[in-house]
Amino acid sequence: MKRHISTTIDGEALEFLSEDGQTLLDALRDVLLKTGTKEGCGTGDCGACSVMLDGRLVCACLVLAAEVEGASVETVEGLAEAGELHPLQKRFLEGAALQCGVCTPGFLVAAKALLEINPDPSEKEVRYWLAGNLCRCTGYDKIIRSVLDAAADVRGGAG
């Protein structure tokens, strides 16, 4: 059965039809064509599909599209504002914190969630917070350093 869903995605009020049982991740990618959010494992282990749901970091593969009725979803596609990259995005580029890029949207969304509650995290705090985001290319170090650099940018008002 197709279900009519009203929700807000990256600040935009949207309505779409979703097959019952479809995950939020599949609805984002296949129905709304918002392919910025990636699928890695599909079982909540890798964090590639990280999105914010009503201000809470979640894996979009472990949420049904029907569950976001009336909710607010933020994806990586809302990170840049008016064409200006978010400090995290800038630092990831400068710091070469990505290679293949499949994990990157999830890291960016998860890191932004961290900086919103803790603008001055320690390296250890960043590593623990991002433990659910897997990267098979970089070895993590560049990602962690880029997040710490972006945190400093945000604190300094560069964001």
Place this chain on the structure above:
Amino acid sequence: MQYQAVQTLEEAVESLSRAGGEHLPLAGGTDLLAQRRAGRIDPKGVVDLKRIPELAEIVLDDDGYRVGAAVSGAELGEHPTLGQDWPGVVEAAQLIGSTQIQGRASMGGNLCNASPAADSVPALIAAGALCSLVGPSGRRELPVEEIILGPGQTCLAPGEIVAHFRLPRPGPRAGDAYLRLIPRTEMDIAVVGAGVSLELDADGLCTGCRVGLGAVAPTPLRLDEAQAILVGRRVEGSVLDDLAAAASAAAQPIDDMRATAEYRVRVVGVMAKRAAQIAATRAGG
């Protein structure tokens, strides 16, 4: 797979009963949707319980806490006093999965998934938590340790759901703790887990305690011997060694890819001992 969001317990019970076991209750979905994706389950429908107020809230009254079965780990951690009164319970729930999983995963789901290695369950057993169940025959209350019957199996009747957990207000010199062993620092399933809750008198002697053990038997265990070992004594020295020996003796683990049975027997004693030390420190001992 059909999806239905219900607003009341009555609707949930009615809907699940009518589906005769073909629809599953959905809380955070972090086990249910992952198992469905992996092909281990194929429910014809789910009944989303998160919009039922009793399942979604934490209430503190004169009797203590009523923690909704669908409250997420992140919400448990954000509560202003729960983590001070029951730090072991909150820490155990927050060991489950990643930050992303914490945004959804609930203690009700952790219990009903009925894994022998469920992290929040030994801590809830240690805390003496009661489970409020609602089903077609009404409401009943059971200790947490009576819910899980075996791996993936609970005592819940068809159409019955966990509504909330009841945790008492801790006494003035009480503390709890949960420790789990995993070979890495995050994102893993317990090799063993141990939860301890205890109370001390003004002289530092234990006046009551409860111990829960995880991943060392087909179900999480309550270690009944803990009372006789700890009560009336200081939580130190040979008393802790006796507790460790009792925990090891109660363990009936299996060999699997995470550890051998022999290793689990040994290390569950170490975890119980260390958790008791932390609980005693928190209690002011």
